[in-house]
Amino acid sequence: MKRSLMGRLWPNLVAVVIFIFCVFPVYWMFATAFKPTGDIIAEDPVWFPTNATFEHFKTAVDADHFWTMAGNSLIVTLLAVVFSLIIGVTAAFALARMRFKGRRGFIIGFMLAQMAPWEVMVIAIYIIVRDADMLNSLIPLTLFYMVMILPFTLLTLRGFVAAVPKELEESAMVDGCTRMQAFRRVILPLLAPGLMSTSLFGFITAWNEFPLVLVLNKEAESKTLPVWLSSFQTQFGDDWGATMAAASLFAVPILILFVFLQRRAVSGLTDGAVKG
Amino acid sequence: MTVQKTERPPSGPTEVQTSDGGPRPGGPRRSAGRLTGVTPYLLLAPAIIVTLLLLGWPLVNNGILSFQNLNMRQFILHLTEWNGFDNYKEVLTGEDFWRVTGRSVAFTAVNVVLIMVLGTLVGLLLARLGRKMRTFLLVGLVLAWAMPVVAASTVYQWLFAQRFGVVNWVLAKIGFESMADHDWLATQASTFFVVLLLIVWMSIPFVAINLYAATTTIPKELYEAASLDGAGAWKQFTQVTMPYLRPFLYATTFLEIIWVFKAFVQVFTINEGGPDRLTEILPVYAYIEGMGNQHFGMGAAIALLTIVILLAITSFYLRIVLKQEEDEL
Helix, strand or coil, X not given: CHHHHHHHHHHHHHHHHHHHHHHHHHHHHHHHHHCCHXXXXXXXXXXXXXXXXXXXXXXXXXXXCHHXXXXXXXXXXXXXXXXXXXXXXXXXXXXXXXXXXXXXXXHHHHXXXXXXXXXXXXXHHHHHXXXXXXXXXXXXXXXXHXXXXXXXXXXXXXXXXXXXXXXXXXXXXXXXXXXXXXXXXXXXXXXXXXXXXXXXXXXXXXXXXXXXXXXXXXXXXXXXXXXXXXXHHHHHCCCHHHHHHHHHHHHHHHHHHHHHCCXXXXXXXXXXXXXX | CHHHHHCCCCCCCCCCCXXXXXXXXXXXXXXXXXXXXXXXXXXXHHHHHHHHHHHHHHHHHHHXXXXXXXXXXXXXXXXXXECCCHHHHHHHHCHHHXXXXXXXXXXXXXXXXXXXXXXXXXXXXXXXXXXXXXXXXXXXXXXXXXCCHHHHHHHHHHHXXXXXXXXXXXXXXXXXXXXXXXXXXXXXXXXXXXXXXXXXXXXXXXXXXXXXHHHCCCCHHHHHHHHHCCCCHHHHHHHHHHHHHHHHHHHHHHHHHXXXXXXXXXXXXXXXXXXXXXXXXXXXXXXXXXXXXXXXXXXXXXXXXXXXXXXXXXXXXXXXXXXXXXXXX
């Protein structure tokens, strides 16, 4: 009797331990951000921010160029996502619904592009952008982020398009729509959830991007939030309250977005990444 | 379009081509899905052009730069000085490159093994839990997964901070008094430990959640048949669960290898490859040599070698994927 109780208990205990392992760093970030400095540098850790304060958030937001960089991040990310969706959905339609020479080659090509080693190409990109006289501009960032998220967008959307029954399209065409009209009026609305979740993943990738912007945009006016956060920490040194507030401000949009992610998109990540 | 030799011949009636690529009146069933002509190429053109331009050109440019003697002087004066294979000779005959390569491979191996083993165990645990407890754990996993990497590495620096870091406090409390003021970023081993923990922490959710999702697709009948055949729990696991999950395990292992091998951000933001450049992995090494020390040509050569090594490591799996893709289309 006792044994079977233990048998049912231990998975739950392990689950709690793993839960704590997963959540504690996130919790500690928020908790520290709200604690007054005195509590942060107490001899024994203060586990709950009982005397919550917003002073650290104020420090972070008042820091030089926070709003400029937040704006940059938002502009670059949104534009990259929108462009890659527009380009990706048309290509996904062709790859999911049409037969033509080279189709498989294109799919494999985009699968390889998905694995592009952007982290090690920063030097080459830096020289290209320098020669184009576009350092410290948001345009190259937007373009590169667009291409960074394009293969994933395209391959995942291809799965979503393929999931729409062909009959819907065909009956629209029987009713006199051209193929493009059938696509726009019948398929596109049905793709809404797919567009939603792929764009969320694209948003997360572009929002997080660090190595390229670190190299390309050295002027404060053209940086984005990831470099702001990393330089903020250097600048504020041991002011962990402000640093954790800054990290929270950066993380919150992504944490919120993740909540909206469809389960379909989560599994689409592996499908799109390796299966095409 | 030379890759097309094995394209499966279209089944059903022969294709009907129309000049505008539109459907033929009265024959929608025939035209849907088998439209030919230039339309598909036009639809694909933007994606292909931007990819070739913005991904292909940096790759080619990287190759070109790697044959140049490009340092600060040449960079400022816009000089192009070719030096043949000198960069490669210098990199490949130097000790540093091989040391960093060995470190990178070991680093990737340790990380990926930990991520896969722990992630799989957590995934199987998810499948065992009751509904409420499972939702609870899923929320925790998603929270860790959703943390942006720069924010996460900042938090880890705080957790492991020398003064007032909660990890040192806990270690001191449970009996390791010497850890009270430990500087985690002072030595190679402990810096790597922090980076490793960070990467494992942020990677487990992806493996666990995917694996759990995969277990939900295993047909119950398989287990019933297995238990009819007298298979115990362990036998069922090795004979039913594992074979069924194998494709998912391959796929996620492959992705994790790529991601960990390129883990520039985690290593760079935690300690910029320090102390004394002892935690540089290949992407960080290429960056520090190329951008930091302004030996751009050298950096490009290291970058190219890194790509080659990455391809070599993953080629085994790439072959499987490409083959599978051929079978499926």
